Amino acid sequence: MNLYSIRAIYIFEMSRTFRTLLQSVIAPIISTSLYFVVFGSAIGSRIQAIDNVDYGSFIVPGLIMLTVLVQSTSNAAFGIYFPKFIGTIYEPLTAPISYFEIVIGYVGAATTKSFSIGLIILLTSNLFVDVTIAHPVWMFLFLLMTCVSFSLFGFIIGVWAKNFEQLSLVTSLMITPLVFLGGSFYSISMLPEIWQKISLFNPIFYLVSGFRWSFYETADVAVHVSFIAVLAFSLLNLSLIGLIFKTGYKIKS
Amino acid sequence: MDHVISIKNLNKTFANGVMALKNVSLDVNSGEILALLGPNGAGKTTLISIACGLTYASSGQVFIAGYDIRKDYKAARRLVGLVPQEIALERYENVLDTVHFSRGLFGLPPDNALVEKTLRLLSLWDKRESSLRALSGGMKRRVLIAKALVHEPTIIFLDEPSAGVDVELRKEMWDVIKGLRDQGATVVLTTHYIEEAEELADRIAIIDKGAISLIEQKDQLIKQMGGKKIHIDLTEPCSSIPANLQKYDTHVTRDKKSLVYVCDTKYREKEIGLFLNDLHKTNLNIRDITTKEKTLEEIFMSIIEERKP
Structure with missing residues (x-):
């Protein structure tokens, strides 16, 4: 394993975060705080508890997921798209590093950023509502797995995207709607039966459900199903990335 | 003769059907400067891109110091430094960071003394803290050279190294390239400036429409065809x-x-x-x-x- 190469990519990507601290960290914290103010305090106080959990507390895992999924995807996508856009991609492609090491560098940095933001939001949410974590190890594991799998997904998006518009379209037209429809702000048992069945096709539903279970021991599906879902999504993304590098899709001509 | 680069029957056809290289075979000797001359679209950059791992060949093989660039890519790439034709740099980084990054990318531990030596060689030491966006075009090109040299390659590919560079800086670069050759490096450069090839090259390869038309010692070429x-x-x-x-x-x-x-x-x-x-x-x-x-x-x-x- 070429640790110096991985370290170089990782430090380079992390330093971009520190250069753009306002956009990378402060902005998601502010927008999530606004969700707590509106849904948690203003509207949430008028909504009855779900599975004996106050509505304000109930939405914490979903809000963390919303931010983490968007951040993982967009950070990793931007991380690989930008070198393609400005031409500096020639450096990792001509360096003596394997594709796997390149992915560890980029995805590792995107995972670190989104994982950190997820933890910051968890701490911030404590300022607005009572948050209890029934299974902290599972909570960390779910958060980490989600960050990794969606950073891998973001890497694929970054390779695929032809322009900045396509880059942002995936998060705004795909990730955000799926998170909203994946039970972030409600339990799917509150939906009509047909929509409950449709929700089962939304992969993000499993992540939110499992993550919420680690907090409140309440879930829409069994926790092992959620864990298998996130694991399968990671493996699918890894396989696609392997294929991208093998064929040189949109990276090599 | 010791061939440090060996290209055998290389073909490249792009997805749009353009045949960029046609059965190119070429050997580069250790310690020489080989100039690849050719008109626009002749296949010079494609040839360099394949040798450096940026482009896949449709068929044929490239060996760097005996290592197959596909099978033994790590060993082959460790020996190679590439200065690309386009100025591709992260605008918001500074000179020192970007050069350290390039060394790290090649799997090498930080070496402040070597980075300083490289930057001094290219008259960039005084600009080490400068943001890359604040540098002139010529300085940016020198940064690209520093990035290509900082892992101490023994083979250097320079793709149009003096494109868009003023006359004075071009002469400085020529001195740097000659210095690299004098230290034992092998240099392959593509250029539009025949004067550059005349000044630097030991051998000339002329490439046209994807095929090598001629490979000859520069002096011999001038003697024979002059x-x-x-x-x-x-x-x-x-x-x-x-x-x-x-x-x-x-x-x-x-x-x-x-x-x-x-x-x-x-x-x-x-x-x-x-x-x-x-x-x-x-x-x-x-x-x-x-x-x-x-x-x-x-x-x-x-x-x-x-x-x-």
């Missing part, structure tokens, strides 16, 4: 070539005030004397005679012209 131009200024205009000079490669200039005789190297020894004898026998009044060797550019143009359909 020649001498004898420019005869006349006191009286001359409308046609005198009969006894018509057997030579001669023409009258447009203003009819001069006669130009072009003598190929291979005929030079016997022909110049005969020509001067015959010239003496004409009734032309000569004001002055000047001579000039054919330049590499003229040789290059004549090769490209010969191959036009």
